[in-house]
Amino acid sequence: MISMLAAQSLSVMRSGQQVLKDVSFSIEQGEIHALLGGNGAGKSTTLLTFLGFLKPASGSVHVQGRDVNGNLGAARQAIAYLPEAATLYGHLSAYENLHYFLSLAGTDTGREALDDALDRVALQPEARNMRMETYSKGMRQKVAIALAILRDTPILLLDEPTSGLDPVAIDEFNRLARNLAEAGRTILLVTHDVYGACHVADRIDLLQNGVLVGAFDRPPGMDRIDTEAVHVAFAQHAGA
Amino acid sequence: MSGLIREIRFLASDRAALLWLGIALLVACVSVILGLREIAAQRAVLNDLIEIDYAEREVLDTLYQDWGDVAYYTFHLTWDSPSDFAFAALGQRDTSPWKHQIRALALEGQIYETDAENPDFALIGRFDFAFAANLLAPLLLILLLHDLRSAERTAGRYELLSATAASRGSPWFARAALRTGALALCLIGPLWAGGLPGGAGASTLILASLVVILHIAFWWSVCVLVDRYGWTSPVNLTALVGAWLALAVIVPAAIKISVEAAVPLPDGGEILLTQREAVNDAWDLPKAATMEPFIERHPEWADYTEVGQPFEWKWYYAFQQVGDQTVEPLSQAYHDGRIGRDRLVGSLAWLSPPALAERAMQALADTNVAATLAYEQRVRAFHKALREYYYPRLFRGEPVSTASLEQRPQFQGNES
Structure with a gap:
């Protein structure tokens, strides 16, 4: 079976510094895969490499079995991307932002579908026509998540998706992510939130200074990965 | 789509984008309106002057019985009408003359005269x-x-x-x-x-x-x-x-x-001064010193060079022409230099797209150096025609007549 996302011996340089070193992993359809690590671990770099914004110094990244290098358009069409602290246009409303970005993606989406997605991220209906510059950080993040859902792509790359969300919203996001995965969508999320990653992910790769230092799978029949074990590993490598 | x-x-x-676009629209509207107003004002001035010019000549034609007086006192308006696109690029019309009153006297002292309404505006250019x-x-x-x-x-x-x-x-x-x-x-x-x-x-x-x-x-x-x-x-x-x-x-x-x-140019003032000095000096020179160079240019009047009186109009107009002949090399160098400068500027303008675009618009508007020189050439041709009209009458001493006055050249404008 072809992996939806795969990194093979991936090394990436940024500004003369090696930020990823020989990283390999693969993600199958319907999986939620979390890259966990501290600041500067190389998590966002991994996402940007899948999107073609950064070129591998060595190794390769594949989207739906195709090397991103040489198939960039196809790779991007298959991916919905949620950047860290996504800032949509402040002078536009949530509806207008969604309409704009979906149109940019070539997706024709009606108001009903927009409302459905905004309902799923629990954005208050009365806020949807307001300019987003009046939104809180969490409300902006909800709209960005709604955008990722509405893209209707087989793969979602989410960079710190719960950043700025309150605990209730984080819980709602986790359930939403699981529903999307059950519907067949593949999710690669990067986070430094150990608790959140353990609750939502099928697999966690621990990334430290650009190197994969550990991997944790959700045991069969369990609803989450062992938080304690991940915490210990995270603390151990962070202090290393 | x-x-x-x-x-x-x-x-x-x-x-922010709408603001900049709004400013662009405003600037374009204002520039077009100002350009149209300026061209309308120039046309109004020309219409008035042309009317006055004809009326004045009609009066003068009844006053004098001597061709010398007629030629001396009669002014002829020459003009360069603006093109219908001149409003967009006023170009040389700011700094170069587009109307002249010409007499049959020495031309070089008249042709570079200009009456810019406000030299400060001429210096900074128009908002066109x-x-x-x-x-x-x-x-x-x-x-x-x-x-x-x-x-x-x-x-x-x-x-x-x-x-x-x-x-x-x-x-x-x-x-x-x-x-x-x-x-x-x-x-x-x-x-x-x-x-x-x-x-x-x-x-x-x-x-x-x-x-x-x-x-x-x-x-x-x-x-x-x-x-x-x-x-x-x-x-x-x-x-x-x-x-x-x-x-x-x-x-x-x-x-x-x-x-x-x-491309150095002779000083315009030098042309004027040399010509004036040549004309003024002629008063104190023997008549032959004037008539000889004149006859070299106009051998057809060789039999009419005798000047018996201390003052005769034919001698007066001859030394006016000799004054022009004296500065001909300077004037030609000035003319050629302006063409040379304009050509060189045209070639170098490829280094500056704004300058190149400006030149292109002035060419479309007939407000470039070439248009100015073309007008100057039309003035020179008209002045030559005036001399050719007056000389036979002055040298042969013909009487002034209405029939003869009706044959006098009239300046033809460039209106389309």
């Missing part, structure tokens, strides 16, 4: 459409395009936009094309709105629009070039304004200085 509609909606919600489109519009385009990508990078949207776009680069091209197109429309719209009712030909307006579009396209490409470096918005703006300063101000100034140094 849907991408264009999307970006039009987006542009419509961008207050060519100025707005060629000097100000690039700045507005820079303001519209300098942060297209860099602002998105700063806001953290760049990767989201690029990754979301169905085809690579599509949002940037569409946005830049729309802003550039909107700016071009804001400029060209008022030009057509002012030009068509004013009688400017559609072909001229199309060519002028093409000049505007090509010039703006050049600045778009400069913006794209700077944008490739991935600098921040302030750095982009600084680099682009620097490019504008270099190409629109410094290079044209350097061209002017170099051309003036490379």
